[in-house]
Amino acid sequence: MSQHKDIKRTNIQTLQAMKVKGEKIAMLTTYDYTMATILDQAGVDILLVGDSAANVMAGYESTLPITLEHMIYHAQCVVRGAKQAFILVDLPFGTYQGNPRDALSAAIRVMKESGAQGIKVEGGAEIIDSVKAILSAGIPVMGHLGLTPQSINQLGGYGLQGKSEAEANKLLEDATLLQEAGCFSVLLEKIPAALGKKISESLHIPTISIGAGKYCDGQVLVVQDMMGMNKGFKPKFLREYANLFEVMTGAVQQYISDVKDNSYPASHEQY
The missing domain is CATH 1.20.5 (Single alpha-helices involved in coiled-coils or other helix-helix interfaces)
Structure with missing residues (x-):
């Protein structure tokens, strides 16, 4: 059972308190009602309706093709299945990178049409105006830095990020910028554990790791990956809990x- 069984639903105050207490945050990515029901009853703290649905559910090679309508559909399914977890939804590629007004419109649609509790966006200084616009509507935002799959064509692959001093400094600056803008958390993907530790210790908001080491305030995996459903996908950070x-x-x-x-x-x- 969830350790938050007495709380109707985990919220950003719950998560902030967990960071303060040193209690790690368990987060999983999922996309459908049946799985959301299982994960929620197991007691997961955060469920992310990821744009990785483009890969896992639709079979695309990247996250870029998924639409806002697709994301809202998957979010609706997860919200119907989860009663305790804090539910986050990725804004898909193209909905927030250009115009802050478009970003706000997309975020509002997700919140109104799905019933989720917050959204996640990729990037730092480049998208900060969009982040501020979304936050201005009272919508909780999780940032996402390091390996940002929506920028895969620019990054040139899914390799380790933040290896150079300049890259590491940029990541720390962006994390601080997101915190100052009002984000409640930052997800760090595929960066050295030492950098994950440095960023986590420098922020007062929770950090979530996917391949960013054990010193972050929480961890996230795609449920199909940790359940061993995707044969052949075995990055270093992945621990399979079933086959x-x-x-x-x-x-x-x-x-x-x-x-x-x-x-x-x-x-x-x-x-």
């Missing part, structure tokens, strides 16, 4: 066998 690929494949093969040899349905499985 559902084999379990599910075996179950399907057994079903096929039972149908073929006419042992399913049995007499007690028919009317």
Whole structure:
């Protein structure tokens, strides 16, 4: 059961208090009602409706093709399934990078149409005006720095970020800028653990790591990855807590066998 079982829903004050107490934040990325129900009942603190749905649910090579309408649909599904977790939604590529007014409009649509509690955006100084516009409407915002998949064409791949002193300084500056603008948290992706520690210690808001080391205030993984459903995807930071690929494949093969040899349905499985 959740350690927040007495609280109707985790909120940004809960998360800030966890940082102050030194209690780590457990976050998972998910996209549908059934999985959200399971994760919520297990007690996860934050559920992220990630634009990684473009990869995991739709089979695209990057997160770029997913639309605002797709994100709202996935968010609606997750919100219907989760009663305790704080639910965040990624704003997809193209909805906030250019015009702060467009960014605010997209964020408002997500909040009104999905019922989520906040949104996440990628980038620092480059998008700070959009962040401020969204925050001005009272919408909680989580920043996202380091490896930012929406910028994959500019980054040139999914490699480690923040390796040079200049890159590390830029990440720290951007994290501070997001905090000063009013973001309640910053996600750090695929950066050296020492840099994750430095940023986490310099901020008073929680940091969430995906491949940014153990010194951040919380961790996030894509649920299909940590459940071992995506065969062949094994980045260094990923710990697989199950092997559902084999379990599910075996179950399907057994079903096929039972149908073929006419042992399913049995007499007690028919009317």
